[in-house]
Amino acid sequence: MTPESTVSESILAESPGLALPQPGQDATPEQPVHRTVIQARSGWQLIDWRELQEYRDLFYFLVWRDVKVRYKQTILGFGWAIIQPFFSMIVFSVVFGNLAQIPSDGVPYPIFSYAALVPWTYFSQAMSDSTGSLIGSARMITKVYFPRLIIPMTPVLAKLVDFVVALGILGLLMAWFRLPPTWDILFLPLLVLLMVLTAAGIGMWLSALAIQYRDVRYAVRFLVTLLMYAAPVVWPVSLLAERFGPIARLLYGLYPMAGVIEGFRASLLGTVPMPWDLIGMGAITAVTLFLTGALYFRRMERTFADVA
Amino acid sequence: MSDIAIQVENLSKRYRIGRQEERPETLVGAALGWLKAPVDNFRQLRQLSRFQENGQESDDIIWALKDVSFQVKRGEVVGIIGRNGAGKSTLLKILSRITEPTSGRVVLNGRVSSLLEVGTGFHPDLTGRENVYLNGAILGMTKREIDRKFDEIVDFSGVERFIDTPVKRYSSGMQVRLAFAVAAHLEPEILLVDEVLAVGDAAFQKKCLGKMGEVAREGRTVLFVSHNMVAVQTLCQRAFWLESGQIKAEGAVSSTVTSYMRSGLAENETPERIWSDMSTAPGNHTVRLRRIAVRPEDGNPGDVITMQTPLCVEVEYWNLLPGEHLHTTLHVYNDQGIIAFTTGAGIKPDPLLHTQPPAGLFRSVCHIPGNLLNSGFHRITLLLIRGNKAASYRLDEAIGFEVIDNNERKFAWYGREPGVLQPVLNWTTEYIGKGVE
Numbered sequence: 143m144t145p146e147s148t149v150s151e152s153i154l155a156e157s158p159g160l161a162l163p164q165p166g167q168d169a170t171p172e173q174p175v176h177r178t179v180i181q182a183r184s185g186w187q188l189i190d191w192r193e194l195q196e197y198r199d200l201f202y203f204l205v206w207r208d209v210k211v212r213y214k215q216t217i218l219g220f221g222w223a224i225i226q227p228f229f230s231m232i233v234f235s236v237v238f239g240n241l242a243q244i245p246s247d248g249v250p251y252p253i254f255s256y257a258a259l260v261p262w263t264y265f266s267q268a269m270s271d272s273t274g275s276l277i278g279s280a281r282m283i284t285k286v287y288f289p290r291l292i293i294p295m296t297p298v299l300a301k302l303v304d305f306v307v308a309l310g311i312l313g314l315l316m317a318w319f320r321l322p323p324t325w326d327i328l329f330l331p332l333l334v335l336l337m338v339l340t341a342a343g344i345g346m347w348l349s350a351l352a353i354q355y356r357d358v359r360y361a362v363r364f365l366v367t368l369l370m371y372a373a374p375v376v377w378p379v380s381l382l383a384e385r386f387g388p389i390a391r392l393l394y395g396l397y398p399m400a401g402v403i404e405g406f407r408a409s410l411l412g413t414v415p416m417p418w419d420l421i422g423m424g425a426i427t428a429v430t431l432f433l434t435g436a437l438y439f440r441r442m443e444r445t446f447a448d449v450a
Numbered sequence: 451m452s453d454i455a456i457q458v459e460n461l462s463k464r465y466r467i468g469r470q471e472e473r474p475e476t477l478v479g480a481a482l483g484w485l486k487a488p489v490d491n492f493r494q495l496r497q498l499s500r501f502q503e504n505g506q507e508s509d510d511i512i513w514a515l516k517d518v519s520f521q522v523k524r525g526e527v528v529g530i531i532g533r534n535g536a537g538k539s540t541l542l543k544i545l546s547r548i549t550e551p552t553s554g555r556v557v558l559n560g561r562v563s564s565l566l567e568v569g570t571g572f573h574p575d576l577t578g579r580e581n582v583y584l585n586g587a588i589l590g591m592t593k594r595e596i597d598r599k600f601d602e603i604v605d606f607s608g609v610e611r612f613i614d615t616p617v618k619r620y621s622s623g624m625q626v627r628l629a630f631a632v633a634a635h636l637e638p639e640i641l642l643v644d645e646v647l648a649v650g651d652a653a654f655q656k657k658c659l660g661k662m663g664e665v666a667r668e669g670r671t672v673l674f675v676s677h678n679m680v681a682v683q684t685l686c687q688r689a690f691w692l693e694s695g696q697i698k699a700e701g702a703v704s705s706t707v708t709s710y711m712r713s714g715l716a717e718n719e720t721p722e723r724i725w726s727d728m729s730t731a732p733g734n735h736t737v738r739l740r741r742i743a744v745r746p747e748d749g750n751p752g753d754v755i756t757m758q759t760p761l762c763v764e765v766e767y768w769n770l771l772p773g774e775h776l777h778t779t780l781h782v783y784n785d786q787g788i789i790a791f792t793t794g795a796g797i798k799p800d801p802l803l804h805t806q807p808p809a810g811l812f813r814s815v816c817h818i819p820g821n822l823l824n825s826g827f828h829r830i831t832l833l834l835i836r837g838n839k840a841a842s843y844r845l846d847e848a849i850g851f852e853v854i855d856n857n858e859r860k861f862a863w864y865g866r867e868p869g870v871l872q873p874v875l876n877w878t879t880e881y882i883g884k885g886v887e
Contacts, residue, residue: 177559178558179555179557180544180547181551181554181556182550202593203587203593207584214576214616281571282570285570286546286564286566354495445550448465
């Protein structure tokens with residue numbers, strides 16, 4: 143028996159999976175053997191993209207399941223995707239627009255808040271669902287192997303379906319209020335990307351934390367409410383700059399949703415110029431959240447089945 | 451190297467178990483404890499997944515697996531047996547990559563599928579069809595694979611009529627059948643199975659075993675954890691006996707199973723018992739037992755007894771009252787406590803019956819032919835009867851022995867035949883004419 147060289151062994155240990163033909167196998171061309179090496183890992187790991195690619199069918203099915211199941215046996219079905227932002231808009235218009243007289247950058251308050259509610263609803267729901275996702279899938283995690291990253295990422299994708307539906311209604315509202323979009327609408331995909339990246343990063347952090355320390359799940363519920371008021375959903379960013387100055391505005395951009403929401407309003411309603419400063423700062427946070435989230439998740443991943 | 455499917459080297463896994471909390475005894479202590487709780491809780495939770503590397507073992511650490519090493523060749527079907535808590539499921543979990551080993555190394559050559567549970571990921575609101583796709587994907591099949599096998603799967607499960615109804619409307623039996631049908635159509639090179647056959651009714655279990663037998667015959671490597679010794683012996687060629695996280699024995703399946711079964715036996719379940727000291731031996735002032743043993747006709751107590759093996763039961767006793775004849779009677783029970791038969795030395799004319807037996811040591815041997823008893827565990831109650839009166843001495847469940855169903859049976863039937871006895875009788879079949887014109 144020819145011993146394996148230590149070089150090939152260490153390469154394979156880093157990336158378990160499809161193997162190079164082993165020395166000693168016969169020369170007849172046969173299916174390459176799918177080889178897996180299992181050993182205790184230590185230290186930090188990066189995302190294994192190749193493995194995620196292998197499991198993409200499962201990812202698709204889990205997203206599909208989430209979407210399909212949510213509105214089963216309901217009367218309104220997908221109507222619910224619209225109802226939440228729509229009714230929030232009505233209440234906010236009455237409370238903040240009318241009673242509190244919060245300025246709305248020159249457009250009617252209802253559409254001002256709805257344009258913010260569309261991305262906000264996506265973000266808050268993706269964040270909440272993601273946090274509890276590992277706990278909710280505890281049975282699957284302890285019985286089957288697949289890359290655990292799929293689980294918190296499933297709501298991040300599944301909620302996009304609701305987002306698209308709500309966006310459609312926004313289009314109708316824009317027509318109703320006769321507010322044409324600006325050319326900046328071409329940057330909308332970029333904003334969506336920023337939004338998804340933030341949700342993904344926070345999802346990875348919170349889901350990994352929640353499965354170890356169950357408090358996190360309860361904390362997130364009320365954290366989401368606080369974060370909503372911190373975001374410019376019911377009030378315009380111009381208020382902040384007025385009160386606290388331009389540096390404050392720049393620092394505020396570190397909150398990614400600030401850039402996303404202002405960007406939505408800027409590109410679709412033309413209320414303010416496209417806030418590239420906020421978006422830039424937000425991108426820094428989003429990327430940091432994503433990278434650190436991925437590192438933390440991958441490091442704690444090995445213990446999930448034991449603490450679930 | 452290429453014909454080894456599974457290679458395990460020095461695998462170990464440790465867990466932290468819950469420790470009894472120190473209860474404070476004073477009110478101040480209790481109040482302080484309550485205030486400090488968040489810090490303590492955090493530390494405790496953090497420690498669940500961390501261990502000190504300096505070798506200090508606290509009392510709340512257990513080693514589920516300690517230094518386990520073995521090899522499985524491609525195409526072998528290996529059984530893993532052991533008591534609850536021996537580490538079997540932990541071993542499978544590590545091989546399935548669900549949990550990470552603490553140390554050691556595993557190399558798997560081939561695609562792996564694990565069946566640790568049937569119906570993982572089944573969602574009650576989705577229809578049977580949707581759940582087949584979902585469950586198949588979770589078990590590792592691609593969409594194309596599932597498309598290809600869909601009809602086979604539905605056919606195997608027998609729920610074709612209801613395939614488009616939400617699964618929550620299925621009976622539990624139907625759910626299990628559908629779930630198993632999906633799992634049964636995995637085509638991995640290495641299959642890891644953990645006691646999933648414990649669910650379902652008898653007919654379904656037979657189907658599962660049949661399917662697993664098929665998988666084994668196709669040349670796939672199978673690792674099978676089970677408490678069902680009949681299934682293990684039917685499907686596997688080799689077995690490992692895991693105890694307290696280590697391999698206690700391994701080898702051919704029938705001998706490993708026998709050692710395992712014998713280790714769990716109580717004193718009166720062993721095939722031989724000897725009392726050399728008459729004063730402490732069971733009995734009374736008229737008779738004392740010296741030895742009881744069950745063994746194959748040409749073998750020793752403890753040797754494997756199959757359904758075909760002729761056996762003998764040997765009883766040695768001290769007769770303390772000379773004069774009256776004493777004969778031995780055996781009542782043989784099966785593992786459900788049903789009496790198989792009784793047999794006594796006094797039935798056939800016995801030379802000793804017509805003479806005056808002296809005091810002293812006697813031996814009675816009963817010869818039980820092969821091809822009589824069904825497989826399973828049997829117990830023998832011993833009676834020593836003086837004259838034709840009531841028993842002089844009776845020892846219930848004096849001894850026990852296991853009859854094993856060997857794979858020698860020609861037809862592949864997995865599972866025990868019903869019946870207390872399983873005699874091999876003579877059958878004749880002949881052609882007797884054309885029938886009605």
